[in-house]
Amino acid sequence: MQDLGIRVLIEGNNLYRLMGGLLVTVKIALISVIISIIFGIPFGIVMTSKNKLLRLVCRAYLEAVRIIPVMVWLFIFYFGVPKLTGIHLAGDVVSVIVFSIWGTAEMGDLVRGAVTSLPKHQKESGKAIGLTNVQIYRYIIIPQSVRRLLPATINLVTRMIKTTSLVVLIGVVEVLKVGQQVIESFVLQSPSASFWVYGFIFFLYFIICYPISIFSKKLELRWKE
Amino acid sequence: MDIDFILEISSLYLEAGKFTLKLAFIGIILSLLIGIFCSLVNYYKVKFLKKIVNWYIELSRNTPLLIQLFFLYYGLPKVGIKLGAFTCAVIGLAFLGGSYMAEAFRGGLEAVSKAQIEAGLSLGLTKAQVTRYIIFPQALAVSIPSIGANAIFIIKETSIVSAISLKDLMFVTKDIIGIYYKTNEALLMLVVAYLIILLPLSLLLTYVERRLRYAGFGN
Amino acid sequence: MALLEVIGLNKYFDGFHVLKDISFSVEKGEVVVILGPSGSGKSTLLRCINGLEEIQSGQIKLNGEVINEDSTKWHLIRQKIGMVFQSYDLFPHMTVYENILLGPLKAQKRDKKEVARQAEELLDRVGLLDRKNFYPRQLSGGQRQRVAIVRALCMNPEIMLFDEVTASLDPEMVREVLDVMLELAKEGMTMIIVTHEMEFAKAVADRIIFIDGGEITEVAEAQEFFTQPKTERAKNFLNIFNFKEYKKGVDNNEKI
Numbered sequence: 001m002q003d004l005g006i007r008v009l010i011e012g013n014n015l016y017r018l019m020g021g022l023l024v025t026v027k028i029a030l031i032s033v034i035i036s037i038i039f040g041i042p043f044g045i046v047m048t049s050k051n052k053l054l055r056l057v058c059r060a061y062l063e064a065v066r067i068i069p070v071m072v073w074l075f076i077f078y079f080g081v082p083k084l085t086g087i088h089l090a091g092d093v094v095s096v097i098v099f100s101i102w103g104t105a106e107m108g109d110l111v112r113g114a115v116t117s118l119p120k121h122q123k124e125s126g127k128a129i130g131l132t133n134v135q136i137y138r139y140i141i142i143p144q145s146v147r148r149l150l151p152a153t154i155n156l157v158t159r160m161i162k163t164t165s166l167v168v169l170i171g172v173v174e175v176l177k178v179g180q181q182v183i184e185s186f187v188l189q190s191p192s193a194s195f196w197v198y199g200f201i202f203f204l205y206f207i208i209c210y211p212i213s214i215f216s217k218k219l220e221l222r223w224k225e
Numbered sequence: 226m227d228i229d230f231i232l233e234i235s236s237l238y239l240e241a242g243k244f245t246l247k248l249a250f251i252g253i254i255l256s257l258l259i260g261i262f263c264s265l266v267n268y269y270k271v272k273f274l275k276k277i278v279n280w281y282i283e284l285s286r287n288t289p290l291l292i293q294l295f296f297l298y299y300g301l302p303k304v305g306i307k308l309g310a311f312t313c314a315v316i317g318l319a320f321l322g323g324s325y326m327a328e329a330f331r332g333g334l335e336a337v338s339k340a341q342i343e344a345g346l347s348l349g350l351t352k353a354q355v356t357r358y359i360i361f362p363q364a365l366a367v368s369i370p371s372i373g374a375n376a377i378f379i380i381k382e383t384s385i386v387s388a389i390s391l392k393d394l395m396f397v398t399k400d401i402i403g404i405y406y407k408t409n410e411a412l413l414m415l416v417v418a419y420l421i422i423l424l425p426l427s428l429l430l431t432y433v434e435r436r437l438r439y440a441g442f443g444n
Numbered sequence: 445m446a447l448l449e450v451i452g453l454n455k456y457f458d459g460f461h462v463l464k465d466i467s468f469s470v471e472k473g474e475v476v477v478i479l480g481p482s483g484s485g486k487s488t489l490l491r492c493i494n495g496l497e498e499i500q501s502g503q504i505k506l507n508g509e510v511i512n513e514d515s516t517k518w519h520l521i522r523q524k525i526g527m528v529f530q531s532y533d534l535f536p537h538m539t540v541y542e543n544i545l546l547g548p549l550k551a552q553k554r555d556k557k558e559v560a561r562q563a564e565e566l567l568d569r570v571g572l573l574d575r576k577n578f579y580p581r582q583l584s585g586g587q588r589q590r591v592a593i594v595r596a597l598c599m600n601p602e603i604m605l606f607d608e609v610t611a612s613l614d615p616e617m618v619r620e621v622l623d624v625m626l627e628l629a630k631e632g633m634t635m636i637i638v639t640h641e642m643e644f645a646k647a648v649a650d651r652i653i654f655i656d657g658g659e660i661t662e663v664a665e666a667q668e669f670f671t672q673p674k675t676e677r678a679k680n681f682l683n684i685f686n687f688k689e690y691k692k693g694v695d696n697n698e699k700i
Contacts, residue, residue, distance in 0.1 A: 063427075067419075067420065067423050067424060067427055068416060068419055068420075068423075069381040069382075069384040069419065070381075070384075071384040071385055071395060072384060072395070072415055072416065072419060075395070075398065075399075075412060075415065076412055076416070079402055079408045079411075079412060080408055080409065080412045083408040083409060084409065158287065162287075162288070162289040163289070165289035165291045165292055166289075166291060166385060168291070168388075169291075169385065169387075169388055176291070176292065176295065179295075183299075191303065192303040192304065193303070194299045194300050194303050195296075195300040195301065195303040195304050196300075197300075198292065198295045198296040198299060198300035199296055199300055201292055201295075201296075202288055202292050202293065202296050205287065205288045205289060205292055206283075206284060206287050206288050209286075209287035209288070210283060210287045213283075213286065213287055340529065340531055340533045341533060341535065343496050343529070343533070344529060344533035344534075344535070345535075345546075346495075346496065346518075346519070346522060347494055347496070347522055347525075347526075347527040347529075347596075348522065348523075348546065348547030348551055348595070348596075348599060349519050349520065349521075349522040349523030349547055349551035349552065349599065350519060350546070350547065350550060350551045351519045351551075352519075354550050354551065358535075358546060358550060359535055362537050363535075363536065363537055366537060
C-alpha cells in the first residue's frame with residue numbers, strides 16, 4: 001500500500017479530530033488565564049501593601065509556586081491530592097487548578113511590577129495639582145499601569161498555551177493525545193504518520209502563539225515612553 | 226509516611242537527580258552558546274544570518290518543548306533521522322533555551338555604550354578584539370542575572386523528558402507510584418529533589434542580583 | 445613634510461553638511477588647538493581624523509600616506525594616532541593597569557615586560573602609580589582622565605587627539621589634567637586639541653584653527669589670534685569669554 005504521507009492529516013475526519021483536541025488545550029489555557037487574571041490582580045496589589053507579614057506570605061506563595069516545575073505540581077494534584085483526600089479529580093480539572101495557581105502567582109508578580117515601577121513623583125505631582133486619591137488612581141496610576149501590564153499579560157497567554165501542552169502527561173485527551181490516536185489507527189496506511197502529525201501539531205502551536213506574541217511586542221513598543 | 230521506604234528509594238532519586246542535572250547542564254551550556262551566537266548576529270546585523278536567527282527565535286519562543294520532543298523523537302525517525310532519546314532531549318532543551326539566552330544576552334550587549342566601543346577602536350584594536358575584550362565581558366556581567374534565571378528555567382523544563390522515556394526525577398516518581406502505589410512518599414521525594422537542586426541556585430541568583438544592583442562596575 | 449595633512453574634507457550627517465572643505469596640516473612637534481562655538485564641528489573633525497566617522501570626500505594623510513581610503517586598515521592607523529575623549533571611557537571591567545596594557549599587548553602585540561615598564565613609568569609621571577590596581581569607579585574624574593591619557597600614550601602614538609577632555613570634569617580637577625597636557629607639549633608631542641579652556645589654549649598652542657559653522661574661518665599663530673583676531677566671528681567668539689570689562693551695576697553696552 002502506498003504511504004499517505006502528508007495526506008494523513010486530511011484523511012477521514014482526522015483534521016476535525018485534531019482541531020477538536022487543540023480546542024481542549026486552548027480551552028484549558030483560556031479558563032486558567034481568566035482565573036489567573038481575576039485572582040492575580042488583587043494578589044499583585046496586596047503584594048505592594050505596607051503590611052510586612054502580608055507581603056511575606058505573598059512572597060512565600062509566589063516563590064513556592066515558581067521554584068517547583070509546573071509538571072511536578074500537576075503530579076502532586078493528579079496523584080497526591082486524591083491519595084490524601086480521597087477526592088478524585090479529572091485531568092482537565094486538575095490542569096485548570098494547577099495552571100490557575102501558577103498563573104495567579106505570575107500575574108500577581110506582573111501587577112506588582114507594574115505598580116511599583118511607577119515613579120513616586122507621579123503620585124506626588126497628582127497631589128500637587130489638587131487631585132483626590134481616587135482621581136489619582138483613575139487618571140494617573142491605573143492608565144499607566146495598564147500600559148505596562150497589558151503586553152506582559154498577553155505574553156502570559158502564550159506561556160499558558162505552551163504550558164498547557166503538558167496536560168497530556170496526566171491523561172487529558174488533547175491535541176497530542178488525539179495525534180497519537182490518529183497515528184495508531186493509520187499505522188498501516190501511513191507509516192510516516194507521526195512525522196506529519198507531530199509536525200502539524202508543532203505548526204499549530206506556532207500559528208496560535210506567534211500572532212499573540214507579535215501583538216504583545218507591538219503593544220509594548222507603541223507604549224514605551 | 227513510610228520512612229524505610231523513603232530511604233530505600235532515595236538511591237533511585239539520587240541517580241535520577243544526577244541524570245536531570247547532567248541533562249540540564251548540557252542543555253544550559255548549549256543554550257548559552259546558541260544564545261551568544263544569535264545575539265551577536267543580531268547585534269552586528271549580519272545579513273541573511275540575521276533572518277534565520279530571528280525565525281529560529283520565533284519558532285523556539287512560540288512552541289512548547291513537549292511538542293518539539295515528540296516531533297524529534299517520534300516524528301523524525303519516520304523520515305530516516307533516528308536520534309537517541311537523550312540526544313533529542315539535549316537538542317530540544319538547547320533549541321528552547323537558546324532563544325531565551327539570546328534575549329538575556331541582547332540586553333547585556335545593549336548596555337555596552339558606543340563610547341566604550343570607540344575607545345577600544347581608538348586604541349587600534351580590531352572589531353573582533355573590541356568584541357572579545359571590551360563588549361563581551363561587559364555584556365556578560367550585565368546579563369548574568371537573566372542568564373541565571375534562564376538556567377533555572379531550563380532545569381525546570383527538563384521535567385518533561387520522561388515523555389520520551391528518559392529516566393529523570395519525574396520518570397522515577399511515576400514508576401514508584403505505578404509499581405508500589407506509594408504516592409505520598411514518591412511525591413515528597415520528588416519535591417525534595419527539585420528543591421535541593423533549585424533552591425540554592427535561586428538563592429544564589431537573588432544574592433548576585435542584589436550585589437550587581439548595588440555595586441556594578443559602571444562609571 | 446607635514447606629519448598630518450587634511451585636504452578638502454567634507455562630511456555630511458543625514459544630508460546636513462557638517463564639515464565643509466576642511467584643509468590644514470600639522471607639523472611634527474606642533475600643538476594645534478581647534479576653537480569654535482558649540483556645534484561647529486570641532487569634535488566631528490577629530491573623530492574623522494581617527495576614522496570614527498566616515499567622510500564623504502577629501503583626504504587625510506599621515507606621514508604623506510593617505511589613510512582614509514581603505515577602511516580595513518583603520519585599526520593599524522589608529523595605533524599611531526592616540527585619542528582621548530571627553531567622557532574618559534576607561535573600560536570599567538578592567539583595572540587601570542589592564543586598561544593601559546590592552547592596546548599595546550593585543551593591538552600592537554608588544555612584549556609584556558617592556559609595556560609594563562613603560563606603563564608604570566607613565567603612571568608615575570602623572571602621579572597615579574599607586575592607583576594602578578584600582579578600578580575606574582574608584583578614581584575621581586581627573587584621575588580617570590589622566591589614566592585615559594596614559595592609555596593612549598602607552599601606544600607610542602605619533603600624534604595625540606584631545607576631544608574636550610576637561611569638559612565633564614569638576615573645576616578643581618581641570619588643572620591636573622591640563623598640566624599633564626602642557627608637560628606633553630613641552631616634550632615635543634604632536635597634538636591636536638579641542639577645548640573651551642581659553643587660558644590653556646593660549647598657553648599650549650602654537651597655532652589656532654578657528655572653526656565656525658563647519659568651516660575653517662581663521663588660522664593664526666596663537667599669540668596673534670588672541671590679540672588681533674582677523675575675522676568678526678573670531679572676535680565675537682573671544683568676547684564671550686571676556687569678563688574683564690564687566691562691572692556690576694554698570695551699563696557695559698558702550699564698552700563692547
